[in-house]
Amino acid sequence: MGNTLSGKEYNLEDHGQSCRKLFDEYVADPNKFQDLSSKVVAITGTSEKSIGFHIAEVAVRKNAKVLMLCNRDSKSSAQGTKDLKELAKGCGSPTVIETVTCDLQDLDSVCSAATQINKIATKHNGLDVLVCNAGVMALKDLRTKDGYDVQMQTNQLSHFVLVEGVWKSIVQASKSRGEARVATHSSSARDSPGKDLEKDYFMQSKPGSLGGERSMFSEMLLGFRGPWSRYHQTKLANANFAMALHDKIAASSLKGKIQVSSADPGLATSNLQVTTMSDGGMPSWAAKLLGGNGQSPADGSLPISMCAFGVNTKSGCFYMPQQQLKGPPICTVEEGVAVKKGGEKLVVSMTNRENVWKWCEEALGMKFDIE
Numbered sequence: 093m094g095n096t097l098s099g100k101e102y103n104l105e106d107h108g109q110s111c112r113k114l115f116d117e118y119v120a121d122p123n124k125f126q127d128l129s130s131k132v133v134a135i136t137g138t139s140e141k142s143i144g145f146h147i148a149e150v151a152v153r154k155n156a157k158v159l160m161l162c163n164r165d166s167k168s169s170a171q172g173t174k175d176l177k178e179l180a181k182g183c184g185s186p187t188v189i190e191t192v193t194c195d196l197q198d199l200d201s202v203c204s205a206a207t208q209i210n211k212i213a214t215k216h217n218g219l220d221v222l223v224c225n226a227g228v229m230a231l232k233d234l235r236t237k238d239g240y241d242v243q244m245q246t247n248q249l250s251h252f253v254l255v256e257g258v259w260k261s262i263v264q265a266s267k268s269r270g271e272a273r274v275a276t277h278s279s280s281a282r283d284s285p286g287k288d289l290e291k292d293y294f295m296q297s298k299p300g301s302l303g304g305e306r307s308m309f310s311e312m313l314l315g316f317r318g319p320w321s322r323y324h325q326t327k328l329a330n331a332n333f334a335m336a337l338h339d340k341i342a343a344s345s346l347k348g349k350i351q352v353s354s355a356d357p358g359l360a361t362s363n364l365q366v367t368t369m370s371d372g373g374m375p376s377w378a379a380k381l382l383g384g385n386g387q388s389p390a391d392g393s394l395p396i397s398m399c400a401f402g403v404n405t406k407s408g409c410f411y412m413p414q415q416q417l418k419g420p421p422i423c424t425v426e427e428g429v430a431v432k433k434g435g436e437k438l439v440v441s442m443t444n445r446e447n448v449w450k451w452c453e454e455a456l457g458m459k460f461d462i463e
Contacts (some may be wrong), residue, residue, distance in 0.1 A: 115146065115390035118397070121316045125401040127154060129186070130269060132216045132399075133311070134160035134209050136194060136251070137226025139168035140175055143360055144225040145278075146393035148172075150401055151221075152180045155276035156187045158216055162254075163226070194224055194436050196201025196250035197236045199456075206257025214351040215316070218265025219258055223400050224276045224330070230319035234303050239296035243319075245325035249294070250332065251276065252452040255458040265321050266349040273351045273448055275399035278331040280356050280400060280416065281324045282438060283313065289332065293325040294451040329411060330354060331439045332448040337429050338408035341443060342428075351407035353399035354439075355421070358413035387418035395421040409438055 108399055118124045133151045137144035137393075138161045151159050161176070163169035173191055180187050190212055194205035212217040227247040234242045255262075262365060266272040266289060291301060303317025311318040334354035341350050395411035398421045410425035430436045438444060453459055 093419040099206060103215075104445045111388050111391040112413055115388070117149055118148045118394055118420075123403055125150060125154050125397065125412065126403055128156040128401065130155050131220040132158040132160075132213055132265065133221040133223070134162055134192070134213075134219060135164045135223040136196065136254070137175070138172045138233075139165060140167065140171040141252060141389060142168075142172065143357055143393045143396075144223075145172045145176070146390045147223055147225060147397050149390075150175055150187075150397045152176060152185045152187045152189075153183060155185055156402060156460040158188045158190060158212065158384065160190045160192050160209055160212060161192040163208070163406065164197075164201070165193055181284060194254070196246045197238075197242060197348060199238045199245075199250065199253060202250045202253050203257060206254055209226075209258045210261050213258070213261035213264070216271065217268040218263070219261035220269060220271070221273045221400050222255065222262060223274070223371040223396065224255065224274070225345070225396065227277060227279075227326070227330075229279075229281075230308070230323045231320070233300045233302055234321065235297070235299050239304055241297065241322055242415045243326045244293055244329070244448040247323075248329040248333065248448075249452060251330070252460070253456060253458070255337070256458065258462075259462065262350060266346065271349060271351065272407075273353070273400055274334070274337065274355045275352075275396050276330045277396050278354045278356050278410070278439075279323075279327040280358070281320070282331050282356065284324055285315065285319075285321060286438070287324070288329060288438060288441065289325060289411075289447050291447070291451050293322060294329075296455070327424045328438055328444065329448050329452075332441070332444040333452070334410075335408060335425075335439065336449045337462075338428055342406065344463050346462065351399075351405060353405060353407065353411070355395035355399050355407040355410065356412035357392035358396055358415075359388050359417040360388035360421070380463070387413070391418065409437060419443045438458060 133156045138148045192208050195201035223334050236245045262272045306316050306318030309321045331354040334352050337352045396410050408428035411421045413419040414422045
């Protein structure tokens with residue numbers, strides 16, 4: 093399937109938290125990532141030192157024609173933009189970098205971002221790649237200004253709105269250049285606590301009504317709802333959305349023209365854990381323990397980068413690290429079907445695939461018709 097390092101065994105000692113060896117090997121290998129010189133790419137969540145930053149780095153180093161960085165306004169996102177522009181200049185990349193304000197906790201901002209993305213993409217005959225990467229993890233049981241759980245809106249609902257909002261540009265690119273892609277960023281949390289999608293997590297609700305504030309251990313050991321259950325629902329939704337969109341495309345005239353896939357980054361040390369700790373979702377000692385077994389944000393960006401830019405990627409795929417927490421990306425779902433019999437049950441579940449689409453539309457009061 094073209095997803096391991098030439099059959100070589102992955103060396104744990106070579107890949108620490110700051111190591112980029114695997115990342116650099118993949119970017120340098122023309123058999124891993126496409127040349128993007130004719131491509132227009134948009135990525136959400138590209139702040140400095142983040143996984144999204146390194147997805148954007150792949151786009152720059154593979155010479156994307158236009159790269160749109162879609163972030164809420166912050167010091168960290170501004171620094172990420174600055175660093176990417178310096179990278180492009182330093183490596184001689186022709187990539188034109190554009191910034192698009194997109195606050196995923198504000199649906200008006202997301203709709204405005206879609207309008208801006210379409211405006212830029214129209215100048216270049218469409219949007220070739222949209223990477224729905226930005227997310228938050230294990231936050232308090234709060235609601236956005238739009239009334240949704242802060243995690244579900246940030247991670248899934250707003251990305252649903254964004255994909256629908258720029259869909260005409262994605263279709264345009266697929267017709268003008270033969271292919272376009274959408275990639276969503278899931279996580280290992282898609283499997284834990286091992287429950288199917290539940291409707292109430294998608295709907296507008298009162299603060300504190302989806303489990304409140306519980307320790308991660310009371311959730312994992314006793315089965316209570318809490319910050320991590322809410323996170324699980326969003327990350328499973330991300331993967332199910334990709335599979336559902338793949339299904340709809342496969343049944344349409346767009347089959348073979350638009351790819352949709354999803355990925356798990358493994359355990360990549362980034363500011364995501366810092367935000368979770370500051371919000372009380374994870375004790376610092378646990379974050380430190382987990383971080384010692386993780387990989388760099390650069391290496392963690394590889395599974396979703398395979399979805400977005402991979403040479404041999406197929407629609408309906410799911411990528412994750414070979415050794416769960418780290419390692420080269422491998423494919424666990426191909427064309428909507430688990431590679432291993434009985435694997436990825438929650439991701440490939442037809443019930444979850446149907447429900448994520450239905451509940452997103454219902455919660456948001458919208459219809460997303462791909463044709």
